[in-house]
Amino acid sequence: MGTRKRMIVAITGASGVNYGIKFLEVLKNLGLETHLILSNAGKKIISIEGRLSVSEVEKLASYTYHEDDIGSALASGSFIVDSMVVVPCSMGTLSAIAHDFENNLITRAAGCVLKQGKKLVLVPRETPLSIIQLENMVKVAKSGAIILPAMPAFYPQPKTIKDLEDFICGKILDLLGIDHQLYKRWEGENKKI
Numbered sequence: 001m002g003t004r005k006r007m008i009v010a011i012t013g014a015s016g017v018n019y020g021i022k023f024l025e026v027l028k029n030l031g032l033e034t035h036l037i038l039s040n041a042g043k044k045i046i047s048i049e050g051r052l053s054v055s056e057v058e059k060l061a062s063y064t065y066h067e068d069d070i071g072s073a074l075a076s077g078s079f080i081v082d083s084m085v086v087v088p089c090s091m092g093t094l095s096a097i098a099h100d101f102e103n104n105l106i107t108r109a110a111g112c113v114l115k116q117g118k119k120l121v122l123v124p125r126e127t128p129l130s131i132i133q134l135e136n137m138v139k140v141a142k143s144g145a146i147i148l149p150a151m152p153a154f155y156p157q158p159k160t161i162k163d164l165e166d167f168i169c170g171k172i173l174d175l176l177g178i179d180h181q182l183y184k185r186w187e188g189e190n191k192k193i
């Protein structure tokens with residue numbers, strides 16, 4: 001696999017699939033090797049609110065998989081990856097990961113990433129949140145996953161939906177240690193830096 005970063009990206013059936021689409025576009029521009037898993041519900045939400053079609057989204061990744069493709073390399077801990085990002089992450093997928101349910105390729109791959117001690121970033125989109133959902137977030141965070149809610153900030157003065165997408169994708173890249181200029185960082189009131 002060389003020195004190129006290899007990443008698993010999953011898009012599940014939460015609102016906000018355009019965050020996942022934007023993230024794939026950014027990774028493609030960076031030349032990273034991406035393995036995309038779309039859940040069936042993720043495909044449905046892409047057809048409802050996505051700015052690209054499912055086949056256009058699949059073309060953004062180096063490799064694509066269906067959620068039931070459990071025989072693929074990603075289903076094994078022997079598949080070496082740097083990180084996995086689920087963006088957006090539905091409450092259903094969050095729950096399955098929290099309980100290590102491993103009922104499809106997304107939750108199996110997430111289980112492998114966690115057991116191999118690699119970085120797992122989940123971008124949930126739901127509001128309001130039940131106690132069960134909050135507890136599931138605590139559970140996965142205790143297991144090493146990072147919860148990055150799809151909650152864009154407003155200090156960079158966003159003007160467009162693209163600005164909101166860029167902010168969330170930039171925050172994910174920050175966690176993965178990948179340089180970017182997707183959003184304007186807060187430099188302090190007097191801009192001393």
Ligand SMILES: Cc1cc2nc3c(=O)[nH]c(=O)nc-3n(C[C@H](O)[C@H](O)[C@H](O)COP(=O)(O)O)c2cc1C
Binds near residue numbers: 012048093125
């Ligand atoms: C239009 C629409 C929007 C939805 N938005 C959300 C959402 O924002 N968050 C969420 O957790 N589930 C949402 N759901 C429900 C999930 O799609 C559903 O629970 C699904 O089973 C999740 O499957 P998955 O985790 O395998 O992708 C939405 C469903 C529809 C049809």
